[in-house]
Amino acid sequence: MTILGHAFYQLLLRWHTLKLTTYQHVRNNYTACFIQSFLSWFYRGLTYNPAAITQADINEYVSHYSAPGGLRAGFEYYRAFPQDAIQNMNYSKTKLTMPVLAMGGGYIPVLGGNITMPSIIYGMKILAQNVQGY
Numbered sequence: 001m002t003i004l005g006h007a008f009y010q011l012l013l014r015w016h017t018l019k020l021t022t023y024q025h026v027r028n029n030y031t032a033c034f035i036q037s038f039l040s041w042f043y044r045g046l047t048y049n050p051a052a053i054t055q056a057d058i059n060e061y062v063s064h065y066s067a068p069g070g071l072r073a074g075f076e077y078y079r080a081f082p083q084d085a086i087q088n089m090n091y092s093k094t095k096l097t098m099p100v101l102a103m104g105g106g107y108i109p110v111l112g113g114n115i116t117m118p119s120i121i122y123g124m125k126i127l128a129q130n131v132q133g134y
Contacts (some may be wrong), residue, residue: 011095095129102133 039061043053065072102124104117121133 017102039065092127096127097129099132100124100128100133107129 030084036058039058043058044050065074066112102117104120117133121131124131124133
């Protein structure tokens, strides 16, 4: 990861952590009001094929996320980031010794589009000794 990429990642991480872990009652009420708008934007603007997710699909997600406690697990995922970062720093001091098969690919608009296998394999070689990828 480049220095700029790392700095951007850290900034994004801090923003998400700050926004999603403070003022719980305000966060839950504010977010619930905008679930429909947010999920529509997310699925229409950040997916490779926006037509693959119908309005009925989005409405189904909205019905579940709008229910009491529907967003709790998602918020807890971000709330755990600071502890995860500490654990990941400790775990990354020793490379994995078992064989690792790196597979992936995707289209992530905020990261510039297509994510290629060489970048996925490179990222895994930082963490493991024996990496294969396809």
